[in-house]
Amino acid sequence: MDGDQTPEEQVEIGESDQGPQFDDQVELIDVFKYSLDQRIMDGCVISAVLEPRGQDTIVAVSVTNKIVIKDTETSLNITETIRCIAAAPFGDGYDCILIGTDSSVICYDVHNNLTVFRNDVPDGVNCFAYGKLGDNEDAIYCGGNCCIWGFDRTGANTYWTVTGDQVTTMCLSDYDGDGETELVIGSPDFEIRVFKNDLMRAELMETDEITCLSHVASGCFAYSLNNGTIGTYVLKERQWRIKSKSNVSKIFNFEEQGLMVVVWKQGKIDLRFSHNGEVLSRESVSTPVASATLMRKGEDSIITVVSLDGKVKGFKVQRATHGAIDKTQQLIREFGQKKHNLMMELSNYEQEEQMTEAEKDRDFRIPADTEVAVLFVVNCEAQLLSLRVEASHDIPIRNVVIFAEGLFEGESYIWIPPNEHQSRSTIDIPLIIDKDSTNDLHTKVFLGHVDSNKLMVMENTRILPRFCRFTLLKEEYQKYFYMPTCWIKFDINPKVVKLSEWVLESFTIDSSLVEMFDEAQGEFKFLGLRPKHEKSLMFRISHTQKTFEIFHDSIETLGAMVQSYASFFQIQNMECLAHFPDVFEEAEGILEEIEPMTEVRDRLTTELQERQAAVKEIIIRAEDSISIDNIPEARKCYIRMKANDAAARQAALLRWNNQERCVKSLRRLNKIIENFARLRVGEPGRQIVVSCRSAIADDNKQIVTKILQYGASSQ
Template identity: 85%
Template sequence: MDGDQTPEEQVEIGESDETSKFDDNVELTSVFSFSLDQRIMEGCVISAVLEPDGQETIVAVSVTNKVIIKDTETSLNITETIRCIAAAPFGEGYDCIVIGTDSSVICYNVHNNLTVFRNDVPDGVNCFAYGKLGDLEEAIYCGGNCCIWGFDKSGANTYWTVTGDQVTTMCLSDYDGDGETELVIGSPDFEIRVFKNDLMRAELMETDEITSLAHVTSGCFAYSLNNGTIGTYVLKERQWRIKSKSNVSKIFNFEEQGLMVVVWKQGKVDLRFAHNGEVLSRDSVATPVASATLSRDKENPTVTVVCLDGKVKGFKVQKATNGAIDKTQQLIREFGQKKHNLMMELSNYEQEEQLTEAEKDRDFRIPADTDVAVVFIVSCETQLLSLRVEASHAIPIRGVLIFAEGLFEGESYIWIPPNEHQSRSVIDIPLVIDKDSTNDLHTKVFLGHVDSNKLMVMENTRILPRFCRFTLLNKEFEKFFYMPTCFVKFKLSPRAIKLSEWVSESFTIDSSLVEIFDENEGDFKFMGLRPKHEKSLMFSIDPAEKTFTIFHDDIETVGAMVQTYSSFLQIQNMESVATFRMFSKRLKKFWKRFEFGNYWDKSKDSDL
């Protein structure tokens, strides 16, 4: 995708093919370097204006738990362990430093040398985001353990909501393009959650822990994962993503130019197009990165990269001096490669035309109409989901290569016959899935007769449904069904005529069986597949009361089903009644603590 792409970086699915409409004659240019003479804590670097009419300066946290300020002897000694810092414009024309520790949030005014406020935050603060959320006033938002806190400049608590997991990164961005900002948060449970004011509006499932989020433009935000993936979402859909062996430290956007800068922990600094991830320019620092900041000067923005050893290097986005020459040379190289590939293909055709009939028989040529079917197969007896690959004309399969992010170790799977003479035209590859998430399976199937020295490569893409770990049972296999004790019940949507479409999209069910859901009546029993084979699922539709009940003992799975059901049928509000007896004791204990003004510390409760 990009000419500067390193061998360890690969383009993944979902990339944009849009032609660049922005100026690509720019590059990253190093403009300064210095040292803080301190080892810096990872992730704890900001730029702030700490005095009225002052200049931006670097503020960082040293590994000795001190807040240090560039070019001053000032350092703040914090007794609690610091996790993160941020700058908030709580002063009159200048910033205050906001410090998140393992038990509190502290706002410090450097200009007046005083602590503006200090608030206790149970389980500590992991990340910050400052700005205006929806119709609320500007505040500093603190991501903690399963909750988010918001404080104004006086320290008053203006916002609080719960989340499904720890909050490790977040940003304020206009997620849905309605002109109001939403709070986008990332968690270790692979989910990106979007909050409109204090209500969660969307959940986006990814394939690894979310490590970084950044606003790009209206309706678009960027993200990075712990496995080296970066990409963008545009109006609820992934626009592109790229996979690297490196990990991202920070992402910054240049909204007016349509560009973004990606700073990698290993030291690379990339300038990319925001709409497709293509690299325009690349530079680097010599040592691993602690964090990076972007200056507020929109006319001449500077990206400052701070390394773990305290060395600092600054970069600016400037017009490339030899950009036109480099672009011409790159086009010549690309066209030269295309010419070489076409000449090789033409040579192969010419060789085939020159073969005699006897040579053609020995060459074991594959018929031109050969096709490869890739389908999902469910075995109720073994309680296993498999991917079946079948070649027409009984052509032997010499190998299968599958790419699926987050499904296989190393993100890929290779099948080859144990012996080349055991090649067969139909193979089943077992799929053991740990999470309920939609995934794209990209397969490359290598076909060819055992004695042939040429192989045909067939490519295919299949979408793995989100709830593929369940399969619909017929009467023959109802012995595998165990009636769940927990359920959620809600009114059947007037659009329930599309229920079969939702089931077909979300489950691995034979198309002939999906039609039974169009009747909107009766009980539909599902069996869990490995590794969820001990959990059963049942849909019960009562046409008289017009209710839809989902029976299942896993509250997380049921919640995901209700969300995908309402999203598919475009339901904005839906009342429901749920019974999960195993959580009753936990919830009573949880609410009892809040009634007495205590906070919930999940780590100190063995039964929560």
């Protein structure tokens, strides 16, 4: 176990436990250390070969917004705020530095001291990934706010698509094992999204904000969350996860196949197996970490850790000198622990057999056929979903422990009766559902009479349906329903044999009522279950006309339902008709104001540059006047400089406000396009994004809402 992990830490290991085996123990040995003499920005450290036939060197961003290169006295000054950096082999045998700022991406060639290209990215760049995506050529991919940009070595725009939220981290990895790499991105909305070319391939729901993604082995990528969780996905399935108290700074693969390096922000460095998370070796640094990278020094791979205070330390992996691990002793200890547990259990049975009838009566024994039922119960009046735990034979419930990933704070919930003499055989535990995601509820129920000194533990697992916050309304509760104004309509796919199967898996519904969804036609009203007011939902199904209409006012929820429906019945392509008048009006308003805001931004940028040039000119004149001892003229120059400086600051503030408004509008527009794309499946969803972008680029904005409503095929 990790030294900084909680006692409740759990490791989840998949069925596959095959991986590289090491007969000898390895250890991390520090090989060098030095200081960059600068405080370093969190997450902004890379290694790159900046000269032909050169060696890897450290490149970092200081907190003063300068790019610091080891062994060089000069630093690169960037006028825009730097958010991230990366390296790409765009030079002839060397790397160029990629700089992501709050408004652009810059490719800089250190060897030739020139800017290869600079492209505007209105909403800024948060992270980079470089490589080959699907059948595209090698390119750099920039994660922004609700969109992803791709540029080739000349700066040409080769890729663009929208995402559901801000992109905070990304990597290229073969997610599905088909031999082609996919783009894996992480967002603050707890989702990992996988793009195959420009089509979203999968969504993986996690329990917190995604902070780091990295390809670590063939068909395997690692992830970390803001709550300290790390883990790996192998060919679409999560292989394992471990939760820690601290956060991860960087994850990257090591030269040995199947090994990965995890660097924690508080200074710990782990060398782990990627297939099960087992720690192979561990080291640490004494100061908080900014980031880490893997460098090549001759034949060796050096794990280089850069601290926030600029201190750099390198570690090399080598075989341990104190001999091989004694696996025999380790096995003996494991079997000894198992023997101890079995002997304790056997002792309990023997004590029970030796008890007299009087002792058994006083001991309040629990019948052998006692069962515990775990059910979902809906209270329509309170609009609340609860988990009901019932024990047979009226056995008191003394304690309930529930483990559910992402459902409870800390991923667990403990119920204890307020007074031990108030224990009862049936309890209801309210469930607060914030996200539409399937969840496994692992319950441990402790049974026993109040005066008993022994408890029975019953374990149970229930699957929480993805859309469990909606329940089918009965006639007596129709008053709680109101008709939504927004809807989508699509044709029922021939693959759909029984619609009831999808409904039963996805919603909280009585199994005796589910057969109604396979009837010729009907309307089915659902109530949203949340402590706060939730929007109603209605299905209108016609099997004779092969149409399915869903009425609901949340476009995000409808998109999730469409994707769930298509995934359940394995539908590859699906088009639909969408009606969201408020969203259409909002999109039209954004499109109308984008062009004026862009014109204002260009005018303010020109004005700011003129003001800055005037200030520089006045400073030169003032210095010239001082050099010839013309103090009165210098005084006039400084008075004019003060006025021009104030005007330049005002122009900069106006430009910044306009830029923020423009970025906010573009972010919302990208989000709208992404939501409507999710109402379609496969190629029709991809074409929504492509067609909307083409319409905006061609200044044909009036057809954008038509594309969103009817789909790209209607144009």
